[in-house]
Amino acid sequence: MLSYLLNRLWQSLILLVLVSTIGFAVLNLAPGGPLSQFALTPGMTREALDRIAEQMGLNRPLPIQYLDWAWRLLQGDWGTSYRDQRPVLEIISGHLFATLLLMGSSTLISILVGTWIGIKGATKRYSLFDYTATIGAMVALSIPTFWFGLVAIYVFALKLKWLPAGSMYTIGDQSFSDYAIHLIMPSLVLALVNIAVWSRYMRTATLDVINQDFVRTARAKGLAPRRVLMKHVVGNALLPMITLAGLQLPTILGGALVTETVFTWPGMGRLFLDSLGYHDYPVVMGLLMFSAILVLAGSLIADLLVALVDPRIRLG
Amino acid sequence: MSDTKKPFMNTTRRQALGLLALGASGVVMTGLPGFSRAFAQGTKDAKGQLTVGFSQEPTVFNPHMPHIEVDEGIHFSIFDPLFYVDEKGAFVAALAAEVPTVENGGISADGLSWKVKLRNDVKWHDGTPFTAEDVKFTLELLVDPNFRSWRKTGHEFVRELTVVSPTEITWKMEKPFAPYPSILASTFITPKHALGSAADRNTAPYNNAPIGTGPFKWKERVAGDYILLEANKDYFGAGPHIETLIYKYVPDLNVLYTQFKTGDIDVVGLQWITPDHYDEAKALEGKVVTVVPGSTVESFTLNMERPQFKDPKVRKALYHAIDKQSIIDALYYGLPTPTESYVPQQSFYYNPDLPKHEYSMEKAKALLDDAGWMPGADGIRAKDGVKLAFTCSTTAGNHIREQVQQYMQQSFKDLGIEMTISNLPPAVMWGDYWMLSKFDSVIVGLDFLTGPDPDTSDFFRSTSSAAKGGAGQNTWQFANKEVDDLLAKGGSLFVPEERKAAYFKIQEIMRAELPFLPLFQYATVRGHKQGVENVVFNINTRIDTWNVGSWTVS
Numbered sequence: 001m002l003s004y005l006l007n008r009l010w011q012s013l014i015l016l017v018l019v020s021t022i023g024f025a026v027l028n029l030a031p032g033g034p035l036s037q038f039a040l041t042p043g044m045t046r047e048a049l050d051r052i053a054e055q056m057g058l059n060r061p062l063p064i065q066y067l068d069w070a071w072r073l074l075q076g077d078w079g080t081s082y083r084d085q086r087p088v089l090e091i092i093s094g095h096l097f098a099t100l101l102l103m104g105s106s107t108l109i110s111i112l113v114g115t116w117i118g119i120k121g122a123t124k125r126y127s128l129f130d131y132t133a134t135i136g137a138m139v140a141l142s143i144p145t146f147w148f149g150l151v152a153i154y155v156f157a158l159k160l161k162w163l164p165a166g167s168m169y170t171i172g173d174q175s176f177s178d179y180a181i182h183l184i185m186p187s188l189v190l191a192l193v194n195i196a197v198w199s200r201y202m203r204t205a206t207l208d209v210i211n212q213d214f215v216r217t218a219r220a221k222g223l224a225p226r227r228v229l230m231k232h233v234v235g236n237a238l239l240p241m242i243t244l245a246g247l248q249l250p251t252i253l254g255g256a257l258v259t260e261t262v263f264t265w266p267g268m269g270r271l272f273l274d275s276l277g278y279h280d281y282p283v284v285m286g287l288l289m290f291s292a293i294l295v296l297a298g299s300l301i302a303d304l305l306v307a308l309v310d311p312r313i314r315l316g
Numbered sequence: 317m318s319d320t321k322k323p324f325m326n327t328t329r330r331q332a333l334g335l336l337a338l339g340a341s342g343v344v345m346t347g348l349p350g351f352s353r354a355f356a357q358g359t360k361d362a363k364g365q366l367t368v369g370f371s372q373e374p375t376v377f378n379p380h381m382p383h384i385e386v387d388e389g390i391h392f393s394i395f396d397p398l399f400y401v402d403e404k405g406a407f408v409a410a411l412a413a414e415v416p417t418v419e420n421g422g423i424s425a426d427g428l429s430w431k432v433k434l435r436n437d438v439k440w441h442d443g444t445p446f447t448a449e450d451v452k453f454t455l456e457l458l459v460d461p462n463f464r465s466w467r468k469t470g471h472e473f474v475r476e477l478t479v480v481s482p483t484e485i486t487w488k489m490e491k492p493f494a495p496y497p498s499i500l501a502s503t504f505i506t507p508k509h510a511l512g513s514a515a516d517r518n519t520a521p522y523n524n525a526p527i528g529t530g531p532f533k534w535k536e537r538v539a540g541d542y543i544l545l546e547a548n549k550d551y552f553g554a555g556p557h558i559e560t561l562i563y564k565y566v567p568d569l570n571v572l573y574t575q576f577k578t579g580d581i582d583v584v585g586l587q588w589i590t591p592d593h594y595d596e597a598k599a600l601e602g603k604v605v606t607v608v609p610g611s612t613v614e615s616f617t618l619n620m621e622r623p624q625f626k627d628p629k630v631r632k633a634l635y636h637a638i639d640k641q642s643i644i645d646a647l648y649y650g651l652p653t654p655t656e657s658y659v660p661q662q663s664f665y666y667n668p669d670l671p672k673h674e675y676s677m678e679k680a681k682a683l684l685d686d687a688g689w690m691p692g693a694d695g696i697r698a699k700d701g702v703k704l705a706f707t708c709s710t711t712a713g714n715h716i717r718e719q720v721q722q723y724m725q726q727s728f729k730d731l732g733i734e735m736t737i738s739n740l741p742p743a744v745m746w747g748d749y750w751m752l753s754k755f756d757s758v759i760v761g762l763d764f765l766t767g768p769d770p771d772t773s774d775f776f777r778s779t780s781s782a783a784k785g786g787a788g789q790n791t792w793q794f795a796n797k798e799v800d801d802l803l804a805k806g807g808s809l810f811v812p813e814e815r816k817a818a819y820f821k822i823q824e825i826m827r828a829e830l831p832f833l834p835l836f837q838y839a840t841v842r843g844h845k846q847g848v849e850n851v852v853f854n855i856n857t858r859i860d861t862w863n864v865g866s867w868t869v870s
Binding site for chain 2: 085274
């Protein structure tokens with residue numbers, strides 16, 4: 001077990017180095033740079049831009065810039081943003097809470113509701129419920145989140161005035177209920193698509209298990225149908241879901257760009273897009289490393305969990 | 317009131333500019349009692365809360381570091397310049413006790429010696445008194461080689477900065493530089509005691525918790541979300557009249573407009589309401605929605621070093637072939653104003669007598685025939701082996717401009733001119749491709765003037781082309797001896813009327829030479845809820861909140 005872990009860590013490290021070099025190269029080789037946004041400013045000259053680039057160390061050779069960045073990272077210094085000069089780690093953690101809140105609640109909703117729909121659809125195959133769920137999932141998957149979000153705002157904020165049109169909280173209030181009421185629309189809009197995804201996966205997984213021999217055996221020995229379903233069917237059908245959830249961890253923390261934009265939610269997705277737009281390389285690199293670590297950690301945790309739950313799998 | 321605190325006059329633009337005149341027999345100010353800042357002292361009626369929405373996020377709070385226009389919205393709330401430019405183009409004293417002029421002895425007759433008297437009743441937000449040392453510190457910081465200074469233009473000519481007393485500072489200019497008052501009008505004074513003590517001013521904590529003298533104090537910022545400012549009760553001016561001022565970042569224009577409708581946003585700031593929403597917006601209940609002109613001029617810009625464009629008749633023919641009015645009406649919802657000049661029409665220096673553009677395919681055709689550009693076998697005109705074919709570029713993803721291009725492409729094709737559309741992503745477009753004149757033609761919106769000053773040396777001087785090794789943004793590679801001379805002359809004249817003559821002439825030459833075909837001056841749709849007063853548009857500044865200290869909300 002320990003050697004397995006060490007082996008995985010070693011592989012992860014190599015992957016991180018690869019991700020960082022490729023990421024750094026792609027970012028810096030892409031045209032434009034942190035200063036290109038100033039090019040059309042009245043009175044701006046090429047001379048001034050060159051001077052600022054020199055002061056920011058942007059005109060050094062790329063490998064030097066990369067090594068400088070990597071060396072600092074190893075010492076725990078993630079760098080400072082080009083935009084507001086704040087430490088990258090501080091910026092990321094500032095956006096992390098917003099994303100955790102939104103993604104956490106919406107993922108919870110979608111897993112619970114999605115799993116339930118999936119199981120019910122599989123056990124009552126070709127029933128009215130199953131057809132409705134299938135069609136509903138197709139529709140939910142086809143609607144662009146952006147459009148759905150705007151329609152929700154139009155109905156619930158503009159016309160009915162039940163819910164706020166956006167933001168994470170009212171400035172100056174920030175009570176629990178204030179957060180909760182702001183959370184309803186974005187988390188449900190976001191959950192809609194994920195419910196569809198989860199219900200489809202769960203339905204398939206349940207159908208896989210439900211026709212297996214051991215289920216028939218369980219029924220044959222006279223177990224109550226409900227007990228068969230919960231203990232034997234669902235228990236086994238959930239195994240692949242653990243892997244799926246592990247792989248979802250980085251998306252949970254990576255944020256939902258579209259939903260965050262429509263509901264002016266200050267999360268990670270928008271941070272990434274804004275940083276990319278302004279060529280704020282230290283922040284983009286920080287986010288890249290952060291999500292790479294999450295992907296690796298997510299899959300490792302999922303593997304360990306599956307091994308723990310499924311006696312057929314032994315690591316080592 | 318004491319002498320140093322006498323009310324400022326509400327002068328006309330001409331009078332105010334006249335006061336800067338060197339050796340001019342000055343115009344006497346016969347102003348009305350004036351700008352509210354003068355009646356300052358005493359109780360503040362700051363109350364309520366106001367939310368301004370911006371579609372870009374302000375992130376640079378040290379006004380002397382590289383920033384974009386949205387950042388200036390915050391700067392104007394927190395800081396003051398020595399004097400600023402109002403919406404009529406007149407200089408109005410802020411931290412200075414009076415606007416330095418030749419008349420009052422603030423500027424010497426040769427433009428080389430400056431003496432600025434300062435107010436004695438101003439405090440920084442932390443309670444420290446503001447003095448001439450802060451002005452000295454700011455002007456020195458701007459040219460400090462270790463500081464990532466936003467702009468050195470003008471400041472680099474300042475010599476012998478001397479603090480005479482806490483309320484008086486003097487300096488010499490290395491050479492007369494007429495745009496300097498305009499530059500000072502957008503130079504915010506920063507505190508020596510707070511920023512000066514930092515080891516590295518580029519990364520000082522001050523840059524994320526600024527202290528100023530302005531109408532609002534820094535309170536908190538949630539990155540990616542909002543900035544919260546509170547009223548400065550000790551402000552020396554009349555305002556502020558709002559207790560809590562929030563700048564909210566709303567990254568999408570549709571969402572910004574929706575939140576304006578729901579009332580989450582009180583004032584729609586930078587990037588404003590999109591033109592396609594104008595008809596709906598102006599009918600909204602409880603909202604004030606207006607169209608205001610912008611200082612940006614859209615043009616069809618030509619690379620004058622391309623052989624196709626060296627013939628002035630080709631440039632004239634292209635101009636004749638553009639149906640401006642249809643473009644404005646059909647694609648821009650009729651909002652922008654057609655124009656012949658690069659100077660905004662609201663500017664003191666705008667020349668209204670330039671020849672009017674005429675859309676005429678016949679005249680375009682006649683010009684080309686005359687000049688000997690004859691259609692070849694492929695239907696495309698050519699002369700001396702040069703084909704009348706070129707590419708046209710602009711920012712990819714700007715759908716309206718893409719339609720403008722297609723429309724022009726069709727007109728040009730009818731004349732036997734081949735225009736190929738080749739659009740690039742913004743980072744590529746406005747990088748070396750633009751700066752080093754690697755294009756044939758470009759559709760671009762430019763702010764030619766820096767603030768209220770008419771100097772365009774960076775754009776039009778023959779030595780300002782980066783492609784030819786110069787420093788500047790003369791990407792047309794335009795070279796004209798007369799314009800060079802006029803720019804030099806205008807830059808050293810301090811009498812507005814005399815300067816005006818020079819810049820009128822430059823506009824005439826640019827209109828005749830047509831290195832760029834002027835299309836229109838932008839207009840934007842702005843909105844705020846009813847009850848917010850004093851939201852005044854100012855062509856001389858880049859941002860809506862230039863006078864936020866005098867806004868009121870009921």
